[in-house]
Amino acid sequence: MKKVVIIGGGVAGLTAGVYARKSGYEVEIFEKNPVAGGQCMGWNRKGYHIDNCIHWLTGTQENSALRKVWETIGALTPNTEFVQTEKFFTCYVGEESATLWKDVERTKKELIQLSPEDKTEIDTFIEHVKYAACCQMPVEKPMDMMNIFDYLKMGKSMAEMPKVLKEYGNINLEDMAARFKHPVIKAVFTDYMPKEYQASSFIVSYATVVSGNGEIPVGGSLAMTNRIIDKFEKLGGKLHCNSEVKRVTIKGNKAYGIELENGENIAADFIICATDAMEMFDKLLGRKYMNKKWSACFKDEESYPLFSGFQAAFSIDRAMFAHTDTVFIDCEPFNINKKEIRRMSLKSYQYEKDFAPEGKTVLQTNMIQFDDDYRYWKSLNKDDYTGKKYEFAERMKENIEKKFPELAGHIKLLDCWTPVTYERYCNSYHGAYMSFITKKDVKSFSVKGTIEGLHNVFVASQWIQAPGGLPVAAAAGKFAVQRILKKEKRSIMI
Ligand SMILES: Cc1cc2nc3c(=O)[nH]c(=O)nc-3n(C[C@H](O)[C@H](O)[C@H](O)COP(=O)(O)OP(=O)(O)OC[C@H]3O[C@@H](n4cnc5c(N)ncnc54)[C@H](O)[C@@H]3O)c2cc1C
Numbered sequence: 474m475k476k477v478v479i480i481g482g483g484v485a486g487l488t489a490g491v492y493a494r495k496s497g498y499e500v501e502i503f504e505k506n507p508v509a510g511g512q513c514m515g516w517n518r519k520g521y522h523i524d525n526c527i528h529w530l531t532g533t534q535e536n537s538a539l540r541k542v543w544e545t546i547g548a549l550t551p552n553t554e555f556v557q558t559e560k561f562f563t564c565y566v567g568e569e570s571a572t573l574w575k576d577v578e579r580t581k582k583e584l585i586q587l588s589p590e591d592k593t594e595i596d597t598f599i600e601h602v603k604y605a606a607c608c609q610m611p612v613e614k615p616m617d618m619m620n621i622f623d624y625l626k627m628g629k630s631m632a633e634m635p636k637v638l639k640e641y642g643n644i645n646l647e648d649m650a651a652r653f654k655h656p657v658i659k660a661v662f663t664d665y666m667p668k669e670y671q672a673s674s675f676i677v678s679y680a681t682v683v684s685g686n687g688e689i690p691v692g693g694s695l696a697m698t699n700r701i702i703d704k705f706e707k708l709g710g711k712l713h714c715n716s717e718v719k720r721v722t723i724k725g726n727k728a729y730g731i732e733l734e735n736g737e738n739i740a741a742d743f744i745i746c747a748t749d750a751m752e753m754f755d756k757l758l759g760r761k762y763m764n765k766k767w768s769a770c771f772k773d774e775e776s777y778p779l780f781s782g783f784q785a786a787f788s789i790d791r792a793m794f795a796h797t798d799t800v801f802i803d804c805e806p807f808n809i810n811k812k813e814i815r816r817m818s819l820k821s822y823q824y825e826k827d828f829a830p831e832g833k834t835v836l837q838t839n840m841i842q843f844d845d846d847y848r849y850w851k852s853l854n855k856d857d858y859t860g861k862k863y864e865f866a867e868r869m870k871e872n873i874e875k876k877f878p879e880l881a882g883h884i885k886l887l888d889c890w891t892p893v894t895y896e897r898y899c900n901s902y903h904g905a906y907m908s909f910i911t912k913k914d915v916k917s918f919s920v921k922g923t924i925e926g927l928h929n930v931f932v933a934s935q936w937i938q939a940p941g942g943l944p945v946a947a948a949a950g951k952f953a954v955q956r957i958l959k960k961e962k963r964s965i966m967i
Contacts, residue, residue: 483511488950
């Protein structure tokens with residue numbers, strides 16, 4: 474039996490592991506951390522559970538191709554329950570608010586009530602959200618393995634998408650906000666995602682939630698990760714945690730195996746790199762394998778920014794907080810890395826009773842941080858880093874109490890973390906937890922998942938296609954195995 478070694482036990486690596494086992498290969502995954510899952514993670518603090526990934530999982534719609542992938546790897550089962558929410562999120566500006574409901578007609582009605590003078594733009598927005606509901610990620614096979622019939626099928630099923638791209642593909646979210654007059658509606662478009670994102674990405678995200686294709690599985694990120702690990706191990710795959718890989722051993726145009734940080738060597742017929750992209754090039758393979766496309770994007774931070782977060786989790790009394798999902802609020806301005814913060818997010822986990830002791834819940838905030846913010850955190854010495862983390866978390870707490878005075882005295886910090894935490898935990902470049910942002914007027918990043926000059930090394934990671942995220946990670950894991958099968962002249966239909 475030929476052997477596949479996978480470096481990295483995030484969703485991409487685990488997905489590759491399941492598909493490689495199902496294809497009959499001997500499979501071993503090597504993960505640096507004590508537990509697998511990478512960024513699809515949750516952890517416990519002071520009797521509470523902090524869930525740090527799934528805000529929505531694309532591909533929950535029954536009978537969709539992506540749902541089939543989630544079910545194949547065990548992430549979802551036919552019995553998986555989904556969180557019952559009515560909203561995508563709510564924005565407050567002062568005392569006024571606007572909600573993006575799952576029911577788009579309700580959203581439309583309420584937005585028009587709030588701002589009749591924005592009616593034309595609201596109608597256009599809602600119309601395009603409906604068009605975007607047809608958007609499905611192609612996961613049957615990698616694009617370069619598709620034939621004319623596959624392309625025709627894809628074109629037919631996504632027939633309405635060109636309308637979305639025409640209207641919103643050439644503007645970013647800041648431009649989109651500028652089309653509206655009402656300050657709360659403007660906030661709707663700049664609060665949820667970095668304002669640099671193409672507006673069409675936001676439309677697709679909201680459409681995914683509206684169409685029931687972007688639910689949150691009950692139990693959250695860690696529970697989903699554990700289901701995939703369980704599936705992989707039941708299929709006979711071997712997962713080695715606490716096993717950081719130092720390098721891929723290469724001779725000529727072939728990789729022979731890997732060397733672990735502890736000096737151990739493991740032989741392999743095929744290697745799948747399922748780590749952060751820079752970790753792969755800088756450490757595992759060597760920079761000479763980074764092709765022009767990758768290096769152009771890494772060099773051009775202006776056109777291809779990466780983002781991470783400064784985040785904090787708090788415990789609160791459930792009964793004192795009416796919101797059961799995500800809200801955005803104004804905050805007293807404060808600076809992180811000389812950048813003024815004026816808005817903040819609050820995600821309430823009231824819908825997960827098991828995440829907190831009886832009567833309590835977890836509230837989380839996330840301030841988007843870019844490459845230069847990562848450098849700021851990285852430049853601090855240990856004491857300043859810790860001091861600043863707690864100082865900013867305190868600012869967030871004060872702002873929450875200002876907006877919701879009933880919480881004063883009932884809110885306690887559980888944990889706070891920064892882009893440097895992601896770097897330490899997942900070896901993530903600049904702490905990025907998604908791939909490159911697709912800005913307007915910039916070509917969206919995507920690569921094949923092969924390494925020029927190495928015929929038996931493949932890439933499975935969210936990095937192969939902007940903007941990354943769980944669906945890209947899972948698809949990349951599946952595609953890497955399909956590339957091995959093609960190389961072996963076997964059927965790629967798995
Ligand atoms: C706050 C937050 C919210 C998010 N929300 C969503 C969401 O709502 N929906 C969505 O789709 N996505 C979301 N994401 C993104 C999602 O988590 C990622 O896209 C996905 O988990 C990436 O998977 P991956 O396997 O490609 O990479 P990773 O998860 O980074 O996995 C790489 C693995 O490789 C390991 N590794 C690195 N170097 C080595 C080495 N040298 N040796 C061995 N192991 C190594 C790492 O420890 C890690 O486990 C969110 C992420 C965060 C942090």
